[in-house]
Amino acid sequence: MKDLFKGLLRENPIFVLVLGLCPSLAVSTTVNNALGMSAAAFLVLLGSNVVISLLRKHIPDDIHIPAYIVIIATFVTIIDMAMQAYLPALSESLGIFIPLIVVNCIILGRAEAFASKNTVGASVLDAVAMGLGFAVGLISIALVREVLGAGSITIIPDKLVFTIGGLHDSPAVVFAFPAGALIVVGFLQAFYRWLGEVTKK
Amino acid sequence: MTYVGIILTYTLVSNLVLAQFLGLCPFIGVSKNTESAVGMGFAVTFVMSLAALITWALQRFILVPLHIEFLQTVTFILIIASLVQLVEMVVRKYSPPLYQALGIYLPLITTNCGVLGIALISVNSGYGPMESFLAGLSAGIGFLLALLLMSAIRERLDTEKVPKYLRGAPIAFISGGLMALAFMAFDKALLANIIGG
Numbered sequence: 001m002k003d004l005f006k007g008l009l010r011e012n013p014i015f016v017l018v019l020g021l022c023p024s025l026a027v028s029t030t031v032n033n034a035l036g037m038s039a040a041a042f043l044v045l046l047g048s049n050v051v052i053s054l055l056r057k058h059i060p061d062d063i064h065i066p067a068y069i070v071i072i073a074t075f076v077t078i079i080d081m082a083m084q085a086y087l088p089a090l091s092e093s094l095g096i097f098i099p100l101i102v103v104n105c106i107i108l109g110r111a112e113a114f115a116s117k118n119t120v121g122a123s124v125l126d127a128v129a130m131g132l133g134f135a136v137g138l139i140s141i142a143l144v145r146e147v148l149g150a151g152s153i154t155i156i157p158d159k160l161v162f163t164i165g166g167l168h169d170s171p172a173v174v175f176a177f178p179a180g181a182l183i184v185v186g187f188l189q190a191f192y193r194w195l196g197e198v199t200k201k
Numbered sequence: 202m203t204y205v206g207i208i209l210t211y212t213l214v215s216n217l218v219l220a221q222f223l224g225l226c227p228f229i230g231v232s233k234n235t236e237s238a239v240g241m242g243f244a245v246t247f248v249m250s251l252a253a254l255i256t257w258a259l260q261r262f263i264l265v266p267l268h269i270e271f272l273q274t275v276t277f278i279l280i281i282a283s284l285v286q287l288v289e290m291v292v293r294k295y296s297p298p299l300y301q302a303l304g305i306y307l308p309l310i311t312t313n314c315g316v317l318g319i320a321l322i323s324v325n326s327g328y329g330p331m332e333s334f335l336a337g338l339s340a341g342i343g344f345l346l347a348l349l350l351m352s353a354i355r356e357r358l359d360t361e362k363v364p365k366y367l368r369g370a371p372i373a374f375i376s377g378g379l380m381a382l383a384f385m386a387f388d389k390a391l392l393a394n395i396i397g398g
Contacts, residue, residue, distance in 0.1 A: 182378030
């Protein structure tokens, strides 16, 4: 149980390990995008962790990085095509950041640091923990950015959208731009450090 | 788009790091001092220009004729990984001093999402060979520029009194954000003015 929650705070991939930043910043303009990205990254992480831990005794050491990349790229392609078929609107708004999951350091990092040394069961648990941590990080960035930058919280576009009076009419647009994203991440990271220290005591 | 337009777009207007969020990991990781920032920047520029050109050829002559465009992600990342390996071997053989300088950064480039990013952007925008090469080259120069500016900021930050929880990466992100704010001055309207829209 403790392992399951390690990704939330102590080993949060985004804020503590500082991994997988590019997609986190780019797609965190709305909560809906953040949810979609977390789900896609989680499925890829789960798939690659399982396959890599199954094959861990058969992949020669010299070529393990290319082998891992091919396995990860295969899952990314599957998710990419599935999303284009079933969730075209989401796929459109995430754009090239779906294929870019291949180079998301979280996934290769977990393959290298965990799945290549542990059993399938432990790797599944690790994927769930890291996926959860990534989702929490991404969604908290998106929440701050969407609330301040657009004055709304979009869970499902056009169907489930909360608007925040006052902010919605005159939002701080800068938070929707790249500049705002970097600033939000900086402050959230500091917040997580503080939180980590407080909960340890 | 004209060649000048492409160069200006990818170095300034859609700067890889500051406007498109690509290659952020090395942007934070390798910007602690100017020397390594320059090394990393040149290595990335080199790989990006070649990768953009080679992936263009791969798309045009292999993937499209065989109707296997869905293998784009898998084949592009393999091309980039082998390209990085090749560059590493060539540099080690022919220019040991350069290898000494760039050596440790080369393997990191494979997981720089900017390289795969610019290859995908070039292909999706339907660029020709020269345009793809230029897009790769100028995106690399834009990356170098951002990394160099960031490293200068961070060297100064080292001597400043930064609040405890903001030290290191968080303050780097916030400074990066302020820099991105400045880069927003380079927008499409400015580009249209320069190249005559």
